[in-house]
Amino acid sequence: MAVLVLGHMNPDTDSIIAAIGVADLMTKRGVAAKAVAQGAPTPESTFVLEKFGLTAPEVVSSVAGQKVILVDTTERAQLPADLGDAEILGVVDHHKLGDVTTPNPLEMWVWPVGCTGTVIKAMYDFYGIEVPKGIAGGLLCAILSDTVMFKSVTCTPQDKKAVEELAKIAGVADVMALGMDMFKVKSAVEGASMKDLVFRDYKDFDMNGNKVGIGQLEVVDLSILEPVKAGLYEEITRVKGEGRHSVFLLLTDIMKEGSEMLIVSDDPSKVEAAFGVKPEGTSVWLDGVMSRKKQVVPNFEKAFKG
Amino acid sequence: MAVLVLGHMNPDTDSIIAAIGVADLMTKRGVAAKAVAQGAPTPESTFVLEKFGLTAPEVVSSVAGQKVILVDTTERAQLPADLGDAEILGVVDHHKLGDVTTPNPLEMWVWPVGCTGTVIKAMYDFYGIEVPKGIAGGLLCAILSDTVMFKSVTCTPQDKKAVEELAKIAGVADVMALGMDMFKVKSAVEGASMKDLVFRDYKDFDMNGNKVGIGQLEVVDLSILEPVKAGLYEEITRVKGEGRHSVFLLLTDIMKEGSEMLIVSDDPSKVEAAFGVKPEGTSVWLDGVMSRKKQVVPNFEKAFKG
Numbered sequence: 001m002a003v004l005v006l007g008h009m010n011p012d013t014d015s016i017i018a019a020i021g022v023a024d025l026m027t028k029r030g031v032a033a034k035a036v037a038q039g040a041p042t043p044e045s046t047f048v049l050e051k052f053g054l055t056a057p058e059v060v061s062s063v064a065g066q067k068v069i070l071v072d073t074t075e076r077a078q079l080p081a082d083l084g085d086a087e088i089l090g091v092v093d094h095h096k097l098g099d100v101t102t103p104n105p106l107e108m109w110v111w112p113v114g115c116t117g118t119v120i121k122a123m124y125d126f127y128g129i130e131v132p133k134g135i136a137g138g139l140l141c142a143i144l145s146d147t148v149m150f151k152s153v154t155c156t157p158q159d160k161k162a163v164e165e166l167a168k169i170a171g172v173a174d175v176m177a178l179g180m181d182m183f184k185v186k187s188a189v190e191g192a193s194m195k196d197l198v199f200r201d202y203k204d205f206d207m208n209g210n211k212v213g214i215g216q217l218e219v220v221d222l223s224i225l226e227p228v229k230a231g232l233y234e235e236i237t238r239v240k241g242e243g244r245h246s247v248f249l250l251l252t253d254i255m256k257e258g259s260e261m262l263i264v265s266d267d268p269s270k271v272e273a274a275f276g277v278k279p280e281g282t283s284v285w286l287d288g289v290m291s292r293k294k295q296v297v298p299n300f301e302k303a304f305k306g
Numbered sequence: 307m308a309v310l311v312l313g314h315m316n317p318d319t320d321s322i323i324a325a326i327g328v329a330d331l332m333t334k335r336g337v338a339a340k341a342v343a344q345g346a347p348t349p350e351s352t353f354v355l356e357k358f359g360l361t362a363p364e365v366v367s368s369v370a371g372q373k374v375i376l377v378d379t380t381e382r383a384q385l386p387a388d389l390g391d392a393e394i395l396g397v398v399d400h401h402k403l404g405d406v407t408t409p410n411p412l413e414m415w416v417w418p419v420g421c422t423g424t425v426i427k428a429m430y431d432f433y434g435i436e437v438p439k440g441i442a443g444g445l446l447c448a449i450l451s452d453t454v455m456f457k458s459v460t461c462t463p464q465d466k467k468a469v470e471e472l473a474k475i476a477g478v479a480d481v482m483a484l485g486m487d488m489f490k491v492k493s494a495v496e497g498a499s500m501k502d503l504v505f506r507d508y509k510d511f512d513m514n515g516n517k518v519g520i521g522q523l524e525v526v527d528l529s530i531l532e533p534v535k536a537g538l539y540e541e542i543t544r545v546k547g548e549g550r551h552s553v554f555l556l557l558t559d560i561m562k563e564g565s566e567m568l569i570v571s572d573d574p575s576k577v578e579a580a581f582g583v584k585p586e587g588t589s590v591w592l593d594g595v596m597s598r599k600k601q602v603v604p605n606f607e608k609a610f611k612g
Contacts, residue, residue: 103608
């Protein structure tokens, strides 16, 4: 039975491509493995999969009785409810260490870099295994996506170096042009329901006992989201009503390099406590804030602790 | 302020040497780091430190306000109580994933091998940094100690390969002779109090909400422990009385390759549930059981869950 390689709920491009990459790497190391995902690929991920001839991972919601390798998360809230009935063999990630625990020793590759793809490139090198051309293209796009084309504060020199090396393998001549094509796909809102948009890149966190949801939409120009903003607010209000303390939705302008955050919360003062900026009504502009992982989550965690 | 590199309570040779190795490696990677420990070295560790000209890490009990790298554990019960007020930059380990979490991304090197020393050797290689001669000797001894000279079920081909390479760097011609010298030191009980012996290699675990202590003494011949067995039993009874559900003490005969386990428990039936062997009175012989990590802890975790 193949080991399942699995990323977080509402999979983004990194989560999808990381599962494909790690499954390939493990299989070549002699452990038959298969990429799966907790949902269908986003339009951005579909663009990347098609561009590089990769297959979307099978969608699963249960992992009971399986052996699994986690990619791009160690948060139980972002993993199947029956994860406790699976055996976790490994983790490849670039986030904070979450609340997953294991009864057995495991293999963990976790680095403080901009993208799981960067860690996977290093694993291929470490084990002396060639990165297949299509996977190289996928990893490259995952890094461009997670680092917002190197603009995010999470971007490290390792990410840039990995992209440079992967571009050669994938035969991508103009990395930034590919990145812009990808972000234009990501920016599109036509045809998507409000629910699709809110959950396109959404994660729940446990903050000092409170369930807090944080979503993010990245666009090349905020004006793209003007027509849907009211609908998005209505949708996160509904999501909060399912038993959450707060739901925050980041509308990130990757060219202006900042985010407008929509706020529904039992205690909106947490926003000022976290960012030192007073919201106007139900939203606030956070200049320079582009990374949920490095700028938004840690600040909220401090605010919820205090 | 130097980053503190810190292992678990009741430090064993791996925990002490891993702290020294990772501090050296981090410093050479440009992050000033210092090895510390939550206690003085055992006689075995002192033998290793002296043999290879290494300095015992400074003893600390608090890490509040410090930046830390954890070695050889991710269990909060085995770390300073104020760890939550420190910033965890990294983890190097070979155990199951424990309950430590972080608010920020970090660097983790965790492999399912016999010893943290094996992971550290790979890190030196990965970063292209030479292992200093003394540290090579220390890492080599840590691996021999943790794998009980390659006899433990935890021992992997990577551990053996690391020892082979480290022996060359350290100039150790007869690895097994060095191992026997080290285990003879470890076997000695003269001059040690019962408390010293119980806590020489002791760890607390949270098992399904129950605090469970498991200690281990490894000797080259169980008869060495006959004169102190009654005293050891009295001591673990006292330790259990401090609010633990159970305390188990493994008396491991590394030549016979098995362990006698002394048992003090609110529910001694957990022992039979875990190992399928009925204790006679307050102890049980577990044939082939030498590894707390891979054979004892997972079995008890299942038994406490069921």
